[in-house]
Amino acid sequence: MQVTMTVNGTEHTREIEGRMLLVHFLRDVLGLTGTHWGCDTSNCGVCVVWLDGEPVKSCTVLAAMAGGHEVRTVEGLAEGAELDPIQEGFRQCHGLQCGFCTPGMLMTCRALLDRNPDPTEGEIREAISGQICRCTGYSSIVRSVQWTAAHEAAAAATKEEAVAP
Numbered sequence: 070m071q072v073t074m075t076v077n078g079t080e081h082t083r084e085i086e087g088r089m090l091l092v093h094f095l096r097d098v099l100g101l102t103g104t105h106w107g108c109d110t111s112n113c114g115v116c117v118v119w120l121d122g123e124p125v126k127s128c129t130v131l132a133a134m135a136g137g138h139e140v141r142t143v144e145g146l147a148e149g150a151e152l153d154p155i156q157e158g159f160r161q162c163h164g165l166q167c168g169f170c171t172p173g174m175l176m177t178c179r180a181l182l183d184r185n186p187d188p189t190e191g192e193i194r195e196a197i198s199g200q201i202c203r204c205t206g207y208s209s210i211v212r213s214v215q216w217t218a219a220h221e222a223a224a225a226a227t228k229e230e231a232v233a234p
């Protein structure tokens with residue numbers, strides 16, 4: 070069957086088998102290997118991408134179901150050489166070690182901050198509760214999100230000051 074979807078702002082049309090999962094479409098057909106594939110049982114969350122702005126586990130979505138929709142992957146976070154603040158937060162606060170869980174964590178945490186710019190620690194932990202990290206013990210991931218929230222709040226305040234009469 071033929072499927073057309075927009076991934077990180079670019080439209081792609083490909084012939085695929087109807088049973089192909091979105092994670093395999095992204096990795097094996099489009100070569101976007103930033104999205105990882107781990108458990109195959111919907112438990113680990115390394116495969117999280119956005120589908121029309123909502124984080125989804127791409128191992129639970131058929132590629133055909135994404136037809137006509139917008140997908141955003143970890144490759145779509147940075148603007149050229151400029152990291153998204155959530156990527157910078159993970160860098161600053163050591164939110165990753167081996168990095169296997171990181172693409173999914175970044176997509177979930179970016180989505181959290183977009184809908185809740187000042188989450189509590191409990192809200193952060195709840196947001197990432199569907200994802201497994203074997204390395205960090207989660208504390209540095211929580212700190213990374215808190216750093217990003219504070220950084221974005223400070224940047225917004227500076228911008229407001231600059232435009233104030």
Ligand code: FES
Pocket residue numbers: 105106107108109110111112113114115116117126127128129
């Ligand atoms: S590979 Fe999708 S949840 Fe583990």
Ligand code: FES
Pocket residue numbers: 164165166167168169170171201202203204205
């Ligand atoms: S950094 Fe290794 S699994 Fe999370």
